[in-house]
Amino acid sequence: MDEDGHILPKDFPELRNDTFLRAARGEEVEHVPVWCMRQAGRYLPEFREFRAGKDFFETCRSPEDCCELTLQPLRRFGFDAAIIFSDILVVPQALGMDVQMVAGKGPTFPEPLKEPDDLQRLRSKVDVASELGYVFRAITLTRHKLEGKVPLIGFSGAPWTLMSYMIEGGGSTTHSKAKRWLYRHPEASHALLKRLTDVIVDYLLGQVKAGAQALQVFESHAGCLGPVEFKVFALPYLRDIARRVKDRLKESGLDNVPMIVFAKDGHYALEDLSQSHYEVVGLDWTIDPCVARQRTGGKVSLQGNMDPCALYATKECISEIVKTMVEAFGTRGYIANLGHGLYPDMDPESVGAFVEAVHTHSRRLLNHK
Numbered sequence: 001m002d003e004d005g006h007i008l009p010k011d012f013p014e015l016r017n018d019t020f021l022r023a024a025r026g027e028e029v030e031h032v033p034v035w036c037m038r039q040a041g042r043y044l045p046e047f048r049e050f051r052a053g054k055d056f057f058e059t060c061r062s063p064e065d066c067c068e069l070t071l072q073p074l075r076r077f078g079f080d081a082a083i084i085f086s087d088i089l090v091v092p093q094a095l096g097m098d099v100q101m102v103a104g105k106g107p108t109f110p111e112p113l114k115e116p117d118d119l120q121r122l123r124s125k126v127d128v129a130s131e132l133g134y135v136f137r138a139i140t141l142t143r144h145k146l147e148g149k150v151p152l153i154g155f156s157g158a159p160w161t162l163m164s165y166m167i168e169g170g171g172s173t174t175h176s177k178a179k180r181w182l183y184r185h186p187e188a189s190h191a192l193l194k195r196l197t198d199v200i201v202d203y204l205l206g207q208v209k210a211g212a213q214a215l216q217v218f219e220s221h222a223g224c225l226g227p228v229e230f231k232v233f234a235l236p237y238l239r240d241i242a243r244r245v246k247d248r249l250k251e252s253g254l255d256n257v258p259m260i261v262f263a264k265d266g267h268y269a270l271e272d273l274s275q276s277h278y279e280v281v282g283l284d285w286t287i288d289p290c291v292a293r294q295r296t297g298g299k300v301s302l303q304g305n306m307d308p309c310a311l312y313a314t315k316e317c318i319s320e321i322v323k324t325m326v327e328a329f330g331t332r333g334y335i336a337n338l339g340h341g342l343y344p345d346m347d348p349e350s351v352g353a354f355v356e357a358v359h360t361h362s363r364r365l366l367n368h369k
């Protein structure tokens with residue numbers, strides 16, 4: 001404990017299941033590891049009960065609450081990794097923007113960025129330890145409470161995805177306000193993306209120092225860009241993040257941690273993503289596993305990519321879909337996941353069937369080698 005009574009990021013329990021980390025590094029495994037994006041979420045009755053009546057970002061600022069919500073899905077399912085409960089929008093908050101979670105509407109910025117002059121409203125220097133220390137404390141606490149069961153993943157939103165929220169002021173189908181900046185104000189766009197990148201690098205590094213054993217960068221809004229815009233406004237920053245995090249870990253004498261890049265609907269950028277210093281490329285369901293393997297040329301591990309809606313199928317059907325998916329990806333350098341997050345109306349039993357099917361089919365394949 002430190003003088004404020006916070007648990008310290010040291011003497012963590014020994015890791016008992018490193019399957020996820022081995023798969024991320026392309027090493028041999030006994031089964032294909034599996035976890036789900038949004039595995040802590042409203043599809044779980046215990047999640048709904050725990051969150052009832054509490055403000056979303058209040059919950060994010062409570063290390064004890066984040067720890068509990070992170071552990072909930074692991075009590076039910078044999079997931080091979082945990083992901084810290086938080087949200088990508090804590091970074092715009094750290095830059096000084098107000099973000100509220102509005103019931104039925106999702107995250108909302110009462111005063112989004114409208115014109116380049118609005119960049120002056122952002123904090124010029126962000127001290128991540130004071131602005132986002134609550135996430136670091138949640139990670140440290142959770143890493144202890146996991147008791148070495150599975151590794152803990154930290155995460156951040158990617159610069160373009162965060163920029164689009166900061167300009168749109170919330171969810172959007174066209175992202176046209178944010179894309180207007182790219183075409184109309186390219187310099188200001190780069191200035192904003194650069195500032196976000198600097199904060200994200202410090203933030204991810206802080207997460208590893210706090211105990212995160214892997215990192216995922218969510219470029220959830222890659223799909224509204226085309227290949228040209230992606231190359232100019234997203235890819236350079238994604239690359240910069242991975243390179244700088246890895247360099248800084250080395251400088252600090254810390255071990256490298258696997259990094260995952262998930263560019264939703266960014267299949268046009270697969271080749272580039274596989275050469276961006278990330279160990280793992282996450283895939284949504286719009287790409288065929290064999291094509292993804294071919295296009296990434298065995299340079300990286302792959303993660304994904306079952307259509308989350310396949311969880312509406314029967315257990316038998318889920319098992320068949322998983323079998324086909326695991327056979328197509330192969331058992332080496334593969335982390336099973338959905339192609340995006342779980343939805344609130346999904347049946348926890350189907351999630352259990354998904355996890356079981358990944359373990360069963362991959363064990364069978366590995367035993368027959």
Ligand SMILES: Cc1c2[nH]c(c1CCC(=O)O)Cc1[nH]c(c(CCC(=O)O)c1C)Cc1[nH]c(c(CCC(=O)O)c1C)Cc1[nH]c(c(CCC(=O)O)c1C)C2
Nearest residue numbers: 037038039040041083084085086087088106171218220341
């Ligand atoms: C469970 C949850 C979260 N955020 C939100 C919810 C639902 C609200 C609630 O429970 O009250 C609101 C919440 N937060 C966000 C949204 C999307 C809004 C929109 O764009 O329409 C919502 C409903 C923004 C957000 N937030 C996140 C992303 C990237 C992943 C993705 O592409 O879905 C994005 C885009 C990341 C995120 N968000 C969350 C996690 C937790 C860890 C886990 O996966 O179990 C993670 C990794 C947690």
